[in-house]
Amino acid sequence: MDNTKRYERLRERYLNGDLDRRKFLGLIGAAGLAYGVQTPFARQALAATEQVRFDGWGGVVSEAFRKYAFDPYTKKTGIKVVDGTFGGGDEYLSRVKASQPGEYNIAHLSGVFDYARYHNLGLSSVLNEDNIPNLKFVIPKLVDVFRAVTDGKLSCVPYDYGTTGLAYNRKYISDDEMKEKGAKILLDEKYKGKIAGWSDWRTRIWYASLQTGQDPNGATDMDAIWDAIRKHRDLSLKYWTSGAELMSLLAEEEIYVTEGWSGRIYALQEQGHDIGYMDPPNGFGWQECLFVIKGSPMEACEELLNFMLAPETSIAVAEGQNYPPALDPTKVDLGKKIPTLPAFDPKGTLEGLTFAKPDYWNGHEQEWSKMFGRIQKGY
Amino acid sequence: MGIEARERRQPWILLAPALTSVTLLLFVPLAFIVVYSFWLRTATGADQVGFYLDNWQEALGDPFYRDILFSTLRIAAITTVVCAVMGYPAAYFIARSRGNKAILLLMLMLPFWISYIIRTMSWINILGVSGALNWLLQTLGIINEPIQMLYNETTVILGLVHFLLPFMILNVYVALEGIDISLEDAACSLGSTRWQSFLEVTLPLSLPGLAAGGLLCFVLSAGTYITPLVLGGPRDAMFANLVFEAVITQLNWPLGSALSLMLLAILGGLVLIYNHFLGMGQLMKGLG
Numbered sequence: 001m002d003n004t005k006r007y008e009r010l011r012e013r014y015l016n017g018d019l020d021r022r023k024f025l026g027l028i029g030a031a032g033l034a035y036g037v038q039t040p041f042a043r044q045a046l047a048a049t050e051q052v053r054f055d056g057w058g059g060v061v062s063e064a065f066r067k068y069a070f071d072p073y074t075k076k077t078g079i080k081v082v083d084g085t086f087g088g089g090d091e092y093l094s095r096v097k098a099s100q101p102g103e104y105n106i107a108h109l110s111g112v113f114d115y116a117r118y119h120n121l122g123l124s125s126v127l128n129e130d131n132i133p134n135l136k137f138v139i140p141k142l143v144d145v146f147r148a149v150t151d152g153k154l155s156c157v158p159y160d161y162g163t164t165g166l167a168y169n170r171k172y173i174s175d176d177e178m179k180e181k182g183a184k185i186l187l188d189e190k191y192k193g194k195i196a197g198w199s200d201w202r203t204r205i206w207y208a209s210l211q212t213g214q215d216p217n218g219a220t221d222m223d224a225i226w227d228a229i230r231k232h233r234d235l236s237l238k239y240w241t242s243g244a245e246l247m248s249l250l251a252e253e254e255i256y257v258t259e260g261w262s263g264r265i266y267a268l269q270e271q272g273h274d275i276g277y278m279d280p281p282n283g284f285g286w287q288e289c290l291f292v293i294k295g296s297p298m299e300a301c302e303e304l305l306n307f308m309l310a311p312e313t314s315i316a317v318a319e320g321q322n323y324p325p326a327l328d329p330t331k332v333d334l335g336k337k338i339p340t341l342p343a344f345d346p347k348g349t350l351e352g353l354t355f356a357k358p359d360y361w362n363g364h365e366q367e368w369s370k371m372f373g374r375i376q377k378g379y
Numbered sequence: 380m381g382i383e384a385r386e387r388r389q390p391w392i393l394l395a396p397a398l399t400s401v402t403l404l405l406f407v408p409l410a411f412i413v414v415y416s417f418w419l420r421t422a423t424g425a426d427q428v429g430f431y432l433d434n435w436q437e438a439l440g441d442p443f444y445r446d447i448l449f450s451t452l453r454i455a456a457i458t459t460v461v462c463a464v465m466g467y468p469a470a471y472f473i474a475r476s477r478g479n480k481a482i483l484l485l486m487l488m489l490p491f492w493i494s495y496i497i498r499t500m501s502w503i504n505i506l507g508v509s510g511a512l513n514w515l516l517q518t519l520g521i522i523n524e525p526i527q528m529l530y531n532e533t534t535v536i537l538g539l540v541h542f543l544l545p546f547m548i549l550n551v552y553v554a555l556e557g558i559d560i561s562l563e564d565a566a567c568s569l570g571s572t573r574w575q576s577f578l579e580v581t582l583p584l585s586l587p588g589l590a591a592g593g594l595l596c597f598v599l600s601a602g603t604y605i606t607p608l609v610l611g612g613p614r615d616a617m618f619a620n621l622v623f624e625a626v627i628t629q630l631n632w633p634l635g636s637a638l639s640l641m642l643l644a645i646l647g648g649l650v651l652i653y654n655h656f657l658g659m660g661q662l663m664k665g666l667g
Contacts, residue, residue: 090628093424097630120423193527201628233613238530241608252509254529366422369629373621374443378614 049297051080052304055092056108058085059243060267064320065108073307079300087242088200089114090369096123101295106304108159109291113202115156116149116358117365118291124155125292131302132157134309139328139348142287149358156289157305158326160318163343163353164203164284167250167260170274182280183210185257187228192235196249196258199239201372202361204229206284207259216282217357229375239376250275259284262342263322270322277342285343285353287326416636424630434637444621444638448645451618454532455601458539462596463589465540466547470588473548474555484552487545499538499609503529530612538606543599547592554588555581587657594653598646618642 054070056062062085070081086092089110096104096118109115118124129135135143135157142158166185168178172194178185186195186207197204208228209216219225237255240246243264249255250265251273265277290308292301307313311332318325319337324344327334331348338344345352416434419427438444473483490498505511506528513525528534558581566576604619611617622642626635 088628090630094627094630094632097424097632117424121425236613237527239613248503252503252507254508365424366420366629366631370631373624373628376613377443377447377616377621379443 049079049300051082052297052300053082053084053103053105054108054304055084055086055104055106057243058087059247059264061108061243061263061321061323064317068316068320069304069308069313072313073304076307077300077303079304081304093117093121096293097121102297103295104293105296106301107291107293108288109156110288111202111286111356111358112145112149113356113358113361113365115146115289115291116362118293119150119155120362123294124150125294125296125298126150127154127157127292127305128298128302129154131299132306132309134306134311137309137311137314137328137332138326139350141348141350142326145287145355146289156291157309158287158289159308159314160321160323160325161285161287161343161350161353162262162323163279164198164206164259164261164286165265165277165279165342166257166283167246167265167268168257168276168278169250169253169255170276171253172256173276175276175278178276178278182278183207186259187211187231187235189235191256193237194254194256195232195235196238196240196246196255197232197236198246198259199241199376201369202356203259203284204232204372205368206356208232210280210282216284216354217360226371226375229372233375233378266322266342279343282354285350285355287355288323412636412640415633416640418633420629420631420633426632431633434634437634438637438641444618444641447616447621448618448641451601452645454536454539454617455597458536458543458600459593459596461536461540462544462547463593466544466592467551467589469544470548470551470555474552475560487548490541490545495542496605496609498541499606502534502538502541502610506534529610530615532611532615534610535607535615535617538610539600539603542603542606543596546595546599550592550595551585551588554585554591558584590653590657594650598649601646602642 054065056065062083066083070083074080086095092107093114096107109118115124138158142161143154146154146156146158166178166183168185173185173191181188185191186197188195197207205219205225206216208225209219211228211232212219212221212224214221214225238249240249240258243261246258246260247264247268250258250260250268251271260277262277262279265275268275269277290305292298292305308317309327311327314325314327315332315335315338318341319335322341324338324341325334328348329339329346339346343353415426417430417432419429419431419433421427473480473487476483503510507513508525508527508529510528512528513522516522517525562580562584563573563576566580567573571579601617602619603617604623607615607617607620618638619642622635622639625631625638
């Protein structure tokens with residue numbers, strides 16, 4: 001409520017006879033005093049928002065953000081965007097947990113399960129959606145899943161989506177062989193020493209679920225899953241830990257097949273590498289969001305989010321990072337390149353993608369991450 | 380205040396900034412880690428404050444941690460031996476060379492100007508399937524197909540030796556520099572061969588330097604995290620990787636604290652044993 005509205009209400013109560021003249025003047029005086037005292041500090045506080053920290057996945061994604069979003073935003077508002085990177089959501093959460101409130105502001109988080117984890121740890125903020133009018137362009141399904149976690153409110157805006165599918169070197173593995181074997185190709189003895197995988201326990205369990213014919217959002221035979229993970233480990237050359245490492249392993253032909261992030265594989269294809277990409281049935285779909293961490297300068301962050309969601313910015317970033325934007329293709333013309341990106345859904349319903357169920361994954365996080373850590377090291 | 384009292388107080392005044400820094404930056408965080416190790420991680424990832432022995436029971440009783448700890452100590456021991464075997468002749472050569480000692484020492488220090496991570500990653504360009512060595516072997520017609528050389532325990536040890544060799548050389552060099560060269564001449568004049576004078580005179584006198592270099596190499600390699608991550612395969616994790624995983628991936632800071640204290644206790648114990656028998660003086664000389 002702003003000061004004008006407060007004054008109008010007081011005046012109304014005075015005119016209605018609810019307040020006597022003396023009390024009315026006293027309250028007006030007190031309000032004036034409070035305003036006079038707080039305004040210089042409030043101005044200073046607003047002026048003090050000289051920078052906003054943004055953390056993302058690095059590489060081509062960060063380059064795209066810097067070029068198409070941060071630099072123009074700084075030019076327009078004078079607020080500097082300090083961009084940091086992380087190799088994974090777990091690592092970043094640990095850094096945030098160790099930090100002081102306000103040290104980290106906006107994070108490019110992956111998956112609703114990460115959003116739920118941050119919320120459960122008390123790190124979520126409440127966005128004033130009036131300050132983000134461009135939210136209306138976003139696919140409603142992507143917004144609703146976040147609202148369901150935070151009681152109808154939002155701590156983030158959806159930004160892009162993609163898949164973790166199968167990436168393979170066409171020089172050694174044909175498209176037909178991939179279609180025939182699907183996720184099971186990661187367990188094929190023929191490619192021993194030329195297989196890799198992400199060192200992320202969720203991805204490992206998701207793909208092991210597919211390899212053992214189970215629902216990735218509701219596996220019942222965990223022993224079979226651990227056995228599949230062990231087999232994959234024994235056939236693998238390495239677990240990669242970042243997008244840059246994934247690209248390097250494939251480009252240098254250290255490996256022939258792995259699961260990989262759709263945007264990174266598209267970037268490899270753009271560079272001229274003959275790398276194929278396939279989403280197997282029930283492949284791992286995910287959506288990324290721009291999450292505002294509790295203790296951040298909200299107005300500055302909301303302005304940045306609104307700026308980033310503007311169709312021209314969002315499309316430019318999407319074209320740079322090779323992940324389809326969260327913008328609804330039925331409301332916004334997404335141009336020529338985006339419809340060619342892997343995982344893109346022209347209808348904006350995202351019915352073809354299978355997303356991770358936050359309750360299922362977060363409910364088993366402690367037990368499964370530990371178990372995978374052991375298997376990864378030979379147990 | 381008497382002169383005696385002032386003199387007694389003076390060293391403490393001079394030491395105060397260093398002691399304050401060490402207390403604030405080492406002992407206070409260490410105390411936090413000790414306290415943390417008795418807390419518990421809840422299902423949501425938040426910490427449960429209290430006094431629980433669960434993490435210590437798990438860290439000390441679970442064979443998984445014990446096995447990785449032994450594997451880490453084994454890799455550290457192999458690295459130390461390789462550093463000693465490779466480092467001693469290099470240090471001897473530098474110590475006995477005339478005129479170009481400063482240049483040789485400068486060359487020894489050069490790798491420190493480049494980030495440790497970059498130096499470690501450089502092996503990927505050398506030993507990778509499309510790396511320099513495979514290219515050379517294929518160009519020379521020695522092999523037809525590239526050999527898979529990376530991502531195993533050998534490359535982890537190689538990366539560690541690459542990182543730690545200068546520490547060994549410097550320590551041995553300092554010890555050799557302190558030996559009067561006329562002692563070897565004296566031994567030779569009394570009838571020993573050059574090899575005998577080395578074995579009977581130079582080597583025993585340089586052992587404190589070798590031990591100091593060995594201790595440094597062992598402690599640093601046992602605590603390494605980057606090298607196995609970059610150059611290791613799926614089974615080549617070392618103990619520090621477990622600490623990283625507990626703290627970062629599993630968000631289990633209490634267990635990570637217990638594990639890191641366990642490693643600290645073992646390596647600290649080694650340093651104490653070394654100090655008891657040889658003293659820290661030689662180590663300081665090598666580091667200086």
